Amino acid sequence: MKSALKEIAVGFNSLITGMRITLGQFFKRSVTLQYPHESLKMSERFRGHIELVKDPATGKAICYACKLCERACPSDCIIVEGAKLDGAKKRSVTTYQLDFTKCSLCGSCVEACRDGAIRFSHDYNLASLSKEEFVMDLFKRLETEREEEERREGKPASAVPVAVKPEAAQPAAGQTKVEVK
Amino acid sequence: MTEKADFLTGDVAAGQPPRETFVLNLGPQHPATHGVLRVKMTMDGEYIVRAEPVCGYIHRMQEKMGENRTYAQFLPNTSRIDYLSAMTYTHAFVGAVERAAKIPVPPRAEYIRVITSELNRISSHLVWWGAFLLDLGGFTPLLYAFDDREKILDLLEAITGARLTYCYYRFGGLCNDVDDSFIKGTREFVAHMRPRLKMYRGLVTENIIFRKRLEGIGPISQEMCRKYGATGPVIRGSGVSYDVRRVEPYSAYPEFDFEIPTFPGGDSMARYLVRMEEMVQSLRIIEQALDKLPAGPVMADKVPRVLKLPAGDYCYAVEAARGRFAVRIVSDNKEIPYRVKLRTPSLSNLSLFEEASKGMLLPDALALMGSLDLVIPDIDR
Amino acid sequence: MKAFPASEIIVSAIFILCLATTGLGALIAALSVRIIRSVCGLAICCIGLAGLYYFLHSPFLALMEILIYVGAVCVTIVFAIMLAEPDEQPQPDRHGANILWGGIALTVSVALLWGLWRLSCEADFTSPPNLMTDGSIRAIGISLLTTYSLAFELISLVLFVAILGALAIARTGRTKP
Amino acid sequence: MDDALFGDLIYIFAFCLGGLVFAAGPFVVVHLLAARKTRNVSNKTQQAIECGIDPIGDAWIRYSAVYYLYALVFVAFAVDVLFLIPVAVVYNREFPIRDFVELLIFVGILSLVIVYAWKKGVFEWKRRKTIPNS
Amino acid sequence: MNPAVPEIPGDSPLKAAQAPAEQAAVTPAVAPWPNPLAHLQIPFRAVDYEVKGYHLEVTVAPGEVVAVATQLDKEGLALDTITGVDWMAEGQMEVVYDYFHLAKPLRVVVRTRIPRDKPEIDTISGVFPGANWHERETHDFFGIKFLGHPDLTPFLLPEDATYHPLRKDFVA
Amino acid sequence: MNETPLYDRPEIYFAAAAFLLAVGIFGLIRRRTLIGMLISGELIFSAATLNVMAFNRFRAPDPAVGQIFVLFIMGLAAAEVGIALSIIIAVYRNYRSVKTKELSELNG
Amino acid sequence: MMQSLSGFIAGFWQFIASLWPEPLRLVLFLGGIMAFVGLNAAYLVWVERKGAARFQRRPGPTEVGYAGLLQPIADAVKLLTKQLIVPAGVDATLFRAAPLMVMAPALMSLAVIPFSDVLSARNINVGLLMIFAFGSINVMALMLGGWSSRNKYAIISAARIVSQNVAYEIPMLLVVITMVMVTGTMNLSDIVKAQAGPFWHWNLFKVWVNPLMPVTFLIFYICMLAETNRAPFDMAEAESELVAGAYTEYSGMGFGVFFMAEYANILLGCSLATVLFLGGWQSPIGIWSGVVWFLLKLYFLVFSVVWIRWTFPRTQFYGLLNLSWKILIPVSLFTLILSSAMLKLIKPFAA
Amino acid sequence: MEAPEDNSQLLKDCSPYVKFAKLDELLALGRANSLWPLTFGLACCAIEMMAAGASRFDLARFGAEVFRPSPRQADVMIVAGTVNKKMAAAIKTLYDQMPEPKWVIAMGNCAISGGPFVFPGQYAVIEGVDKLFPVDVFIPGCPPRPEALIEGLLKLEEKLTGKRRWPVVKPE
Ligand code: SF4
């Protein structure tokens, strides 16, 4: 009888303890990152899909279509085509097709490339209504990006010193940044 | 469907009325099975006559894939077998390859492997803890656990670039070194986690409802663990101090002082306590490893770009969050392995469920299943 | 009762509804093939009966009827159905027998009705005694504590014995294979 | 004609109707608005839910509810308790100790039920070592 | 138990590796010596743990796996896993049983070979109930029949699967 | 229409009770299962209580007595249901059936 | 213009009111309580979601309307447009009737709750008993809903719910009988009136009537949680075992109505607790009593229900049955005897 | 197996009785802001789905935290993980059991195309759930970050209502 009463008392006490703990949390600040209004800065090593790296000198892709990455990829997501352009010493890439829907973000390709011609992008929030959107031609992407930049800057791209790590696009209005804790 | 009809109707032939049992299907889409396990339960009212797990709903050909891609290409797959403790799984695979190819791993790399593995173990246990509580109907602990887990993920993402499927270890070391902010962050995390664990104790471990649901429920004997090859917290919850980190020490583990928590109860509570205690021990290991972290490279010097292992078979076992994970590579001296066998802890741990759950009540059996900490792709591979 | 316009009609309508509910429930209870519907029928019938009790100036009994029959008896029967007899096989249609037994049942009840009718006709009913409203429950309580105290204790004893018996029987059944 | 009695009745009845309307109203709206076309792929919309698997065996089976014994105890117990209600209403009156004694005996017998059921192990939920009915 | 190891026809690439590797660079962290199972009749070979990842191995005739399992069970070892290897070139299937000890650093590998065109072997699920699933899985993957196994229905493959994907001649 | 409203006329109640009785008897005879018979039995009980209540109301010597009487009937009915159901369960457990026909076949 | 219009409306109003005061009152109260239930069901869900979020340190619904206030509306609109699936082979009549039969009794029971001394739809003398009677219809309906779904989870869950509800009905009744004994009436308004005055006149604190009064309240509260199938007794939705329990087969609005009924029942349970123990509309300081106090107490109780739900794991269902039979019933029997003894033995001497 | 069709058309077809554009818009808004997902995790991505529901990312903000275990009460099925052939029938059943209108989000590369588990001669994995039923939103990644899942939900809302209420986040 006594032990039963004691058990009830201890049990009741444990319930009170639990409720006290949750109430304590109730009054604490929320830990939520309000995503579309604020977003994380991806860490430098964040692995999004891969993207081609621009040669800061020329503004063109460094890649010369050696296909090492293509071979290293376990999921066969990369198809690189290259051609030797007139007057160029090396081959240069003409299509760099990435089927991101098969990629496992393993990094084999980036490690395989000896020239650092590809790297991981920081696109972490892709979503689309069609899956074709993720079979992308990285080369074209790079080119359009370059053209856009040229248009924006109003200068030939070659003169623009492009940082290897491009500055972030302007955050949308009202958007705050939260650093990785 | 190979339905064994005799269970319901078989006796009719013998002139006896059918039994009062019915078949209850849990899964593949069931909140309690954490993924796509299916448990076919023959029930007698609330009592389980036979609970037969049906696996394979997420069989992903991991072993087949091992046979058709190079060692380096297979590496990312290892983090998708048990995605909750991806580091340790990668560890086993790189360990096996390193063992076979005799690649020496620099000590700094081993230390960082230990740190990240233990962080990963904590995050895995946290997910288990939350999900287990979710099984028992408590939702809030899950979110607390995920909140703490996010801190680990932030740390690991900063060095590996991924939150879950880290592909961080390489044959001969790591793909990149850690920086000071990681070390600082890890120390902060350790300091943060200790009081949190205390809070967990107050919120859950001592809770009377919780204790009533676990204490004495779902006993698994030592003998049963041995017969079924159960490892990890399951066997330690039965009082056997079996831990690969102790019995077959690997990596830098011999250099740390830590305990193998065991509880003799064999019930769900014992398994629960083992995991809670393991988190404490993991914190200890991390702290020690951070203190002793040697300088130096994180990658072995000469790792051949194209790996070919000498013919033969090689094993490597690690203590993953769920128990003993072993890789067996059979090589015929080619670029791609001849056979890769993945011995996963969840498979063995679950295989005892059928026997352990006989005659139990449904909710108790599900608590037992939760306490086994299953990751279904780890069973199905 | 002037608060509601046409209250007479409303109340009468409710009364007819109660009657209909009772009858309908009884019919469902006795005739439906599916046994669980019979229980529903019983429950419906009891709700209707509760209404009738209400009209007999005993709200207390009306509520007790619901509490005991719907809340306890029907629920237990449903349990028993789950345990023992999920469904009755549809009866092979034997109209003859149905009509025969229906006839017999009808005869008996008509006889009874007639008897009661006679009884009520012979007795001279003036306007019904308008004695009980709320006081009934107090009256019951007081009589239970005084005049009928023995019965009060007895009923608990009866129920106790019933439980003893029920448990004993149910459990012996259990041990046998 | 009893004003209070039938007033109550009309209220109860009105609320009953109201409740039914309140609960049924949404369904009417649903019938106007609900989607009708379907994108089904394997015509299993009507199949009972069993975690994505085709159910094995009917659900209307002999389901041996273990709480059956509880239900048995409950019937008698609930009825017993209900007998207390009229007594309780008038209990608080200037009357002798006899009331109390009566109540005590009643509740005492009532308690015996629990004691008996407890002793008989109705409230025990042991794991079944043997497979039942085999 | 027959102490003579039956000669396995066909030369496997394993043969070369089965000799204890003397050239182990590091001394074993935990020495497996003396062989704790030396008193058994099973002719265990010691291998260098640092190279292979296990301590003892033995190749037995297919008919002996149950006896070996019984012996190891008595010694308090636990079943780690069972797997197959398809040596198509040699027309053989290898069945590998891994055991581990619960307290001592001791891992034991038992191998046996069966003909590929008639892959049948006794089940050890009578000794280790945990072998049930491992054998089912091996049956799934290699089509190896475990005689006396309670239930060899597909485990990881769909219920109606008839293929054995880990055979080397498997095409989807 | 009569002066007395419908609900104050005893015949109606008697008729209702008689109807319940008829249905109950019919069910008791026609039902194939013990539980079905039990349900019909409950109907008969209800008929009885309704009669008692009607008499109590319209020929009431003391308003409490009839109600107490009905109360006891209800109590007894509950007890009866408890016992009957446990018997049914016991029968079922022994014979795997609660169908009266099958039961009689089993016995004889 | 406005003046005359409002004047006209007021005049019309008075005309109607003078003509049929009672029916108007009835319609008003019916509408009011329906609105009360509808609003509360919707916004208690919001409170629940927001509260849960706070306990878990997240903001909860924020994006749909200010602070997520339109979230219940969006849910309602969504539910209204969902297809209603009546699975093959179910008992369609019972399947469709069950949600109605769960909702209606809750609404009926609210009719007797006195929100203040004037705000009470109908002051019925046996009000307390009525609530329990209708509650038992509710139980039956839930069971039939589960059974008619012809789904194993639903059936198991229904059996559990019912055995749980009946088990907790007994201690609850015993507690209520104790309270009836103390107050000597089953009229809810009278019960509140008996607690007039400062807060130590509330039944909860009447320790001189029964020293175990707080325990009695606790028992009532626990039973209330169990009767409304709330965590930690939420067998109805023991999702980790039985998918969605008794509601597994209910889609769209069918589920929505069950959901509303659940909240209506919580409301009812908390109201009852307020009336029986916390002095209903009485203010704790003895003056300015009114409906505000009632609502304050009611929502405090509702909040505690939410709080408990997001703190504890679910009980074993047999543990829960045993809690009732082994602890609550004996204790409530004891309190019953204790207060009857106090009434008969102590009070005469105290007076 | 149907080809995925234009959803706006479908929605119109779904409510033939509704002729008022405004009401349609209201309904779409209601649906879009009360997307209850089915509790259904398959593999690694499911953990990220849970993480998205957890405090850090909090799907509740969009009213989408009500994970319903029964398909009858769910509006959107988030296929988070690998679907293999054994699972395909079950997942199709679940899809069917959801009441209209219903949506599917394919989360992770496995659900989109079989992801890393596709190789010539593979025998188990369904190469994209859009082969089983119409998929509305694709979220690539392995696994996608929780933000991507939120983005996917926003995309779905955008698809339903025709406009985006939230800022577009440029990754950095
Ligand atoms: S990250 Fe891996 S899977 Fe993705 S493209 Fe590169 S190599 Fe292929």
Ligand code: SF4
């Ligand atoms: S990205 Fe690098 S590895 Fe790939 S083709 Fe270009 S240069 Fe070669």
Ligand code: SF4
């Ligand atoms: S996409 Fe990647 S993370 Fe997601 S389930 Fe597939 S393997 Fe796992």
